[in-house]
Amino acid sequence: MGMAAPVRPTAALDLSADVVAITQAICDVPSVSGDEGHLADLVVEALADAGHLEVIRDGDTVIARTNLGRDRRVVIAGHLDTVPINGNVPTRFADEDGRRVLWGRGTVDMKAGVAVQLKLARELADPVVDVTWMWYDHEEVAADLNGLGRVLRTRPDLFHADFAILGEPTRGEVEGGCNGTLRVDLRATGRRAHSARSWVGENAIHKLAPALERLAAHGAETVRVDGLDYREGLNAVFVTGGVAGNVIPDDAVLTLNYRFAPSRSVAEATERVRAMFPEYEVEVTDAAEGARPGLDDALAQEFVRAVGAEARPKYGWTDVARFSALGIPAVNFGPGDPLLAHADDERVDCDQIVACERALRDWLTGAER
Amino acid sequence: MGMAAPVRPTAALDLSADVVAITQAICDVPSVSGDEGHLADLVVEALADAGHLEVIRDGDTVIARTNLGRDRRVVIAGHLDTVPINGNVPTRFADEDGRRVLWGRGTVDMKAGVAVQLKLARELADPVVDVTWMWYDHEEVAADLNGLGRVLRTRPDLFHADFAILGEPTRGEVEGGCNGTLRVDLRATGRRAHSARSWVGENAIHKLAPALERLAAHGAETVRVDGLDYREGLNAVFVTGGVAGNVIPDDAVLTLNYRFAPSRSVAEATERVRAMFPEYEVEVTDAAEGARPGLDDALAQEFVRAVGAEARPKYGWTDVARFSALGIPAVNFGPGDPLLAHADDERVDCDQIVACERALRDWLTGAER
Numbered sequence: 160m161g162m163a164a165p166v167r168p169t170a171a172l173d174l175s176a177d178v179v180a181i182t183q184a185i186c187d188v189p190s191v192s193g194d195e196g197h198l199a200d201l202v203v204e205a206l207a208d209a210g211h212l213e214v215i216r217d218g219d220t221v222i223a224r225t226n227l228g229r230d231r232r233v234v235i236a237g238h239l240d241t242v243p244i245n246g247n248v249p250t251r252f253a254d255e256d257g258r259r260v261l262w263g264r265g266t267v268d269m270k271a272g273v274a275v276q277l278k279l280a281r282e283l284a285d286p287v288v289d290v291t292w293m294w295y296d297h298e299e300v301a302a303d304l305n306g307l308g309r310v311l312r313t314r315p316d317l318f319h320a321d322f323a324i325l326g327e328p329t330r331g332e333v334e335g336g337c338n339g340t341l342r343v344d345l346r347a348t349g350r351r352a353h354s355a356r357s358w359v360g361e362n363a364i365h366k367l368a369p370a371l372e373r374l375a376a377h378g379a380e381t382v383r384v385d386g387l388d389y390r391e392g393l394n395a396v397f398v399t400g401g402v403a404g405n406v407i408p409d410d411a412v413l414t415l416n417y418r419f420a421p422s423r424s425v426a427e428a429t430e431r432v433r434a435m436f437p438e439y440e441v442e443v444t445d446a447a448e449g450a451r452p453g454l455d456d457a458l459a460q461e462f463v464r465a466v467g468a469e470a471r472p473k474y475g476w477t478d479v480a481r482f483s484a485l486g487i488p489a490v491n492f493g494p495g496d497p498l499l500a501h502a503d504d505e506r507v508d509c510d511q512i513v514a515c516e517r518a519l520r521d522w523l524t525g526a527e528r
Numbered sequence: 529m530g531m532a533a534p535v536r537p538t539a540a541l542d543l544s545a546d547v548v549a550i551t552q553a554i555c556d557v558p559s560v561s562g563d564e565g566h567l568a569d570l571v572v573e574a575l576a577d578a579g580h581l582e583v584i585r586d587g588d589t590v591i592a593r594t595n596l597g598r599d600r601r602v603v604i605a606g607h608l609d610t611v612p613i614n615g616n617v618p619t620r621f622a623d624e625d626g627r628r629v630l631w632g633r634g635t636v637d638m639k640a641g642v643a644v645q646l647k648l649a650r651e652l653a654d655p656v657v658d659v660t661w662m663w664y665d666h667e668e669v670a671a672d673l674n675g676l677g678r679v680l681r682t683r684p685d686l687f688h689a690d691f692a693i694l695g696e697p698t699r700g701e702v703e704g705g706c707n708g709t710l711r712v713d714l715r716a717t718g719r720r721a722h723s724a725r726s727w728v729g730e731n732a733i734h735k736l737a738p739a740l741e742r743l744a745a746h747g748a749e750t751v752r753v754d755g756l757d758y759r760e761g762l763n764a765v766f767v768t769g770g771v772a773g774n775v776i777p778d779d780a781v782l783t784l785n786y787r788f789a790p791s792r793s794v795a796e797a798t799e800r801v802r803a804m805f806p807e808y809e810v811e812v813t814d815a816a817e818g819a820r821p822g823l824d825d826a827l828a829q830e831f832v833r834a835v836g837a838e839a840r841p842k843y844g845w846t847d848v849a850r851f852s853a854l855g856i857p858a859v860n861f862g863p864g865d866p867l868l869a870h871a872d873d874e875r876v877d878c879d880q881i882v883a884c885e886r887a888l889r890d891w892l893t894g895a896e897r
Contacts, residue, residue: 338724342773354785355707355844357761358748364764364782365744371737379727392726395733396773401766404711404785404814408765413733416723416773445773475724 172205174281178516179261179509182274186250186265192240192304195219195296199239202277202294211284212292215317219296220306222317223280225289231458232289232319234482235280235519236307237273237326237493238298241265242501252509259509266507268299268500272326272493275516279523287525288458291320298478302447307478311485322458323482324519327473328495331511331518333463334473335387335452335490337480341417341428342396342445345370345436352407360407364400367411370436371395374415377435382420385452387472389420393432414444418474421449421483450480453488465522466492492519541574543650547885548630548878551643555634556618561609561673564588564665568608571646571663580653581661584686588665589675591686592649594658600827601658601688603851604888605676606642606695606862607667610634611870621878628878635876637668637869641695641862644885648892655892657827660689667847671816676847680854691827692851693888696842697864700880700887702832703842704756704821704859706849710786710797711765711814714739714805720771720778729776733769736780739805740764743784746804751789754821756841758789762801783813787843790818790852819849822857834891835861861888 172184190198199219206214206223215222219239241264250263261271273294280292295306302308311318327334347367352360380391393415400411419428425446433441453459454470463470473479473491482489494511520526541553559567568588575583575592584591588608610633619632630640642663649661664675671677680687696703716736721729749760762784769780788797794815802810822828823839832839842848842860851858863880889895 340724340774353844354761354763354765355709355787357763357787358759362743362763364767365740367767368737368740368744371734371740374731375734375737390727392723394723394726394731394776395769396723396775396777397770398733398736398767398780399770400764401768401783404765404783405709406765407763411767414770414773418724418726475722 172201174205174278178274178278178512181278182266182271182507182512183250183261185270185274186263187248189244189248190239190241191243192297192300195239199296205277206281209281212280217310217313218306220310221294222291222310224291225286227285227289229287229289231321232291233458234291234293234318234320234323234487235276235326236293236295236323236478237269237276238296238306239273239294240296240299241268241270242299245503247503247505253506260506261509262506264505267328267495267505269327269493269495271495271507271512272328272515275494275512275519276326278516279520283520283523286523288523290523291317305478307481311481318485320487322456322462323479323487323489324462325477325479325489325491326493327477327491328493328497328500329473329491330496331494331515332468333466333470333490333492335454335470336384336421336450336483337473337476338389338391338418338420339423339425339428339449340447340476341419341425341432341443343415343429343432344442344444345413345415345439346442347411347439349407349409351402351409354405354407357407363408363411367398367413370413370439373435382422384420384422385454387452387454387470389472390474391420392418419449421451424448447476448480448484450483450489452490453483456488459488459490462490462522466518541570543574543647547643547647547881550647551635551640551876551881552619552630554639554643555632558613558617559608559610560612561666561669564608568665574646575650578650581649586679586682587675589679590663591660591679593660594655596654596658598656598658600690601660602827603660603662603687603689603692603856604645604695605662605664605692605847606638606645607665607675608642608663609665609668610637610639611668614872616872616874622875629875630878631875633874636697636864636874638696638862638864640864640876640881641697641884644863644881644888645695647885648889652889652892656894657892659892660686674847676850680850687854689856691825691831692848692856692858693831694846694848694858694860695862696846696860697862697866697869698842698860699865700863700884701837702835702839702859702861704823704839705753705790705819705852706842706845707758707760707787707789708792708794708797708818709816709845710788710794710801710812712784712786712798712801713811713813714782714784714808715811716780716808718776718778721776723774723776726776732777732780736767736782739782739808742804751791753789753791754823756821756823756839758841759843760789761787788818790820793817816845817849817853819852819858821859822852825857828857828859831859831891835887
């Protein structure tokens with residue numbers, strides 16, 4: 160007789176509970192990137208008897224879609240994984256200036272958003288648009304592991320849609336698109352010499368002076384894209400150089416991170432950086448396209464109107480860029496303050512979760528607000 | 529019966545041989561810092577029957593002095609250790625553009641100088657000044673291990689002298705004094721933020737710009753001290769900063785090495801650096817006083833005249849600074865090109881060894897040149 164495998168003592172997920180209770184339930188199932196399997200199991204199980212949904216499992220990504228023959232289809236997606244837990248699971252409720260908050264890992268990024276989606280997926284058998292719900296793995300780690308990226312490679316057909324909503328935390332507002340990001344190494348070279356005879360050498364660290372001057376003088380530019388103002392940022396994030404305490408260094412490297420407006424491509428952003436630092440070797444080490452907000456699209460405008468909030472730009476890079484790259488307008492919309500994402504004091508305002516659920520439900524059911 | 533300890537197959541040192549042969553013999557006794565014992569044994573043994581010398585052993589330092597009641601006493605010193613061997617022992621002779629050279633570790637730094645000293649110590653029973661010969665250990669490693677420094681602590685009486693000559697390589701010229709050296713960390717601080725919202729933070733790396741500008745613009749100053757021109761150097765030798773590829777850094781450190789003329793003290797040099805970089809935290813991590821050339825001293829002037837070469841400044845820090853700190857004028861004088869010290873192709877011109885021996889012999893015996 161073999162030994163029984165250890166079983167996690169998690170009850171089935173009850174999607175008829177209120178959305179705050181669902182948030183707590185799924186936060187209390189740890190799902191740090193790479194360990195999403197059990198939560199994905201619970202999601203599949205909770206949707207199994209929803210006759211209006213076609214449920215597809217791909218690794219630890221769960222996709223559930225309606226096939227009602229609507230003339231428009233919307234993807235609504237959220238990631239199941241979190242950054243590592245730091246003593247902040249299980250979650251707990253607290254009172255903060257008279258508001259009820261749920262404390263703990265994942266409450267903001269982004270299980271409150273996932274809870275809203277799960278509840279509506281289970282309950283809305285007859286939405287006004289066809290919906291493809293996607294809950295995916297490995298968002299918080301290296302981009303090549305991302306579950307959304309994987310499914311896009313293996314099942315591109317699942318990505319046919321007219322509009323996409325990601326449940327990333329936006330305080331319940333609509334944040335459109337996102338800036339792109341570029342990382343480059345600027346390298347200065349010189350000639351080694353003993354520092355007692357420094358005039359024989361050529362100091363590579365000193366040669367970084369003009370680059371740092373330009374960076375210090377460069378204000379973050381603001382670029383208007385599809386009606387939203389994207390603030391850029393061009394910053395040194397690393398600097399390194401030096402051989403020994405008595406040697407004139409022949410090599411110094413400054414690593415820059417350029418967060419650029421989604422009206423620019425990676426190629427344009429790279430060209431901009433090269434033009435700004437013509438005297439250095441420039442090596443691109445990492446880049447991701449931004450995403451235009453796509454708020455000139457009729458469906459997107461309807462959604463913004465329905466939610467009743469002003470649309471804003473998203474600064475951080477999110478998976479909306481994947482949809483944008485496919486030509487699908489995409490926005491972020493979810494409960495939680497993005498500044499608390501990954502923080503040890505991560506916590507979400509419970510009213511915000513409820514408000515997000517109501518707004519999304521109203522839009523999907525065509526209710527007047 | 530115990531086992532015999534391994535014996536190094538080195539013949540006794542014959543100080544009646546010519547000085548080039550002595551150089552080769554002592555280069556072929558490896559004496560990397562920490563391993564000078566056997567060479568020190570050979571030195572003691574070779575001087576044992578020299579009735580005109582009082583020989584003192586302190587660790588692996590050997591001191592031999594005349595006690596002739598002369599009204600002036602000169603210290604003549606050299607270190608026995610070398611930097612690590614790199615396939616360049618045993619030594620070999622070669623022809624270089626028609627000149628005979630001895631190749632190998634220690635030939636320049638500084639066993640040719642030591643060979644000159646050993647031969648003269650053994651032979652000159654009646655010099656015109658009293659001489660304290662010092663051959664010491666641990667010069668090429670951390671300053672607190674230096675044999676000269678150790679003996680200065682345990683036997684300060686041995687350092688009573690009117691003048692000192694160190695046999696460090698100077699191409700047979702007289703190099704007076706040496707620059708001081710100061711190492712400081714300049715620190716800039718800021719405020720961390722996600723690089724997607726860089727305007728919330730304060731970039732510490734960017735704040736290094738003015739320091740690097742000033743360094744790049746700062747030419748190496750030349751300061752005349754006791755008739756010699758000392759060229760200074762103020763350089764960044766290390767730079768470091770950065771937290772993560774998507775974080776505005778809150779801390780950046782630039783390490784400077786200031787090689788300063790011996791007319792300035794460490795305190796003055798430090799004050800100069802602080803005044804030049806008032807907006808940074810400045811932390812001194814390492815410092816050594818320079819040494820004035822002392823060439824206004826009568827004995828020093830006599831020596832320079834006798835050697836028949838123009839005196840020059842020494843840029844690198846040497847143990848002459850220890851004598852200078854005691855108020856004893858001190859110069860460097862020895863065979864070998866200092867730029868070849870520590871190099872894998874370290875080699876010395878044999879004629880230079882012979883010329884140095886002759887010059888020092890002439891001066892010590894009062895011969896006219």
